[in-house]
Amino acid sequence: MKEKQVVIQKRIDEVMHEEFEKMIEESSKDPLIKLLLENKLGSMSIKQIKDYLKAGGR
């Protein structure tokens, strides 16, 4: 019985997750979003972030 059912919440979450991943991929050129994705923003000093941005996100 269980296999035949549509698990609504799970399906929505899956597709939304796919959309989110796509969006993230598109936005990863933005230097600050890139840092957010790499989870580095909190650990960097203001100076490091400034230098990173001035270097064009490299």
Next chain:
Amino acid sequence: MNDLHFSMIIVSNYRGRNFTLKMNGRGENTVFKMDGNTGKTTTIELLRWCFMHSQSKAEGTFRHMWHNPAHILDDTKKGLQECEITIHFSALDSNGKEHFYQFNRYAKGEHDERVPRLNEKIYSIQDTLEIDRGSEVKTGDEVFNYLSQEFRFNDCAEYFCFDGEKAREVMQIASDSKSISILLGLVNRRATHPKLEEYKQKLNALRARVLEEAKSRITDRALERTMAELTSTIRDIGLAQDEITEIKHKSETLTLALNQILDESGDIQKQITATQVKEMVELNNFQTEQKGVIEKVQQIRDSIYRQSQNWICPEVADEIKSIKMNVKEKGKLPEPYRRDLIQSCLDHKRCEICGRPLDKNSEENVKKLGLQVAPTNVHEFIDSSFSMHPSFFNSKSTNASVTQLIEQNITLEEKIKSIKLSDKDQALIEKRAFYEKRIRAMQEENATNEREIADRKDWIVELNRAKQDLQGKIGALKENKVILDNIDESLKIIDEAEEKIKQKAIQIISSVISEGVSSILGEKFSATFSQTQGLMLGEDGFYGIEKGGYSGRLVLSYCFAEAMTLVGPIIVDTPAGNIGDARPKLAAHLVANHNQVILLCLPTELENFADIVSKKTPVTVTNKAGDS
């Protein structure tokens, strides 16, 4: 946190009643067999109250059936009373470790006939959340914030705590074209990705770090003030955004209630129009005529106000010029309001003009200065030259038309008063008047909400302009300008992404709800959800608000609720009422869709339903004076 599981709900002294619902263990569903008046609806409504309103906003927000707000204490007892709701649940972290939570809301107060509407005075409400049996304890609004962030209970409690009332509400919204915006609002809330919210918070935290760093290097007092103003401007932007969200939610509920009352009022009007009773026909005609007269008066008044500039005859232009000159020269018009100067005086407890320290009285006077000074635009008006356009406004003929219409209205009023109606017809007319009054009040409230949203949007634009301006003035920020500009850019990208996901969410939700409906009602049934037509049930590919009958639309409501919830469990009051032949399929659907199903069933609902949800014998809850 994953795999949420509710284990116990204890209600103590709610309206003098006590009951405990103890659920089966993790991985199992629970069916409660509950007669009428044993706490089914109460449980759902108390859960919603606890999860949707923080401690500081809990007073006066409990809803019970059609009473909003509703009382929580025993209205037959005198003296101090205490009411308590305790909810035990657990969840697994990303490593699969189980964490235990005990939420408690404790309210103290007394029944008091003198308090309007509620007839009770609440002295205090306290929320507590014990995590892992007391290893961490949160209190006050911190509890709500924690639960909202970890479990998003605040966003979906109305749907995972589900009942017939909510189902009817969804059905009504779905079948009403005027309420599509409410449905879209709900979907938008569902589609708000928590990760994007987290990113926004992190970017705002970075902005705060940059400001803090600049602040620590500022020694100049004037710059300190500018910095304080910038921080408060950024905080005001956040507050204005939160207020817009809050007004929008308030507006959604109001629109729903307004549409309901418009329908009811429309039915009464139909009855009045259809009547053959001579007096009613006459009355109806007079009232329709009167309505037309009042509308005409209103139109003339509106046009008078629109042409207000033309009321002033060219002859008085010189008079106005001389008044302006007089005000400017002798009127001692105060200086423009200097918010930064006033704030600085208050911050330093010293007059920034003469250097004198401020005592308590002077401080109070400085606070009131904002009310006494003249805004800059008053100064601009006084300084500008006054010009007149030639006037075509004919006051005499306008006055004559209004007078004639008012006389017509008085005559009609007398005719209406002279008509004698039967008690039944009189009651119908009074009911219509009552509805019309409520509709007007609700429409005004809705218009106020719209105005408030527009005002706040304008305010945000102004604040953003001020923010840019202030940032430019602070030298210590200039060197980090590259970071601040990038933050604004990244936030913009995230907002756009959020919008795209919301658009996509509508398509996704439409197709998933449709599949859910087909699996319960059979292949010939489907559903569609769109921005233009809202939520509709379809039979053999034809969609409409009447398709599928009551049970079909009830199933559609279930599927919509499931699409809106963000947690695993579902707690349903009277789950199988009016569901007809679809009971076994609905039971199987609930089991497949939720990691925990808690059903609060009437004894008549158990057949073909309860044993599919849980093989264990339903737990009987009876209504005794004390514990059950």
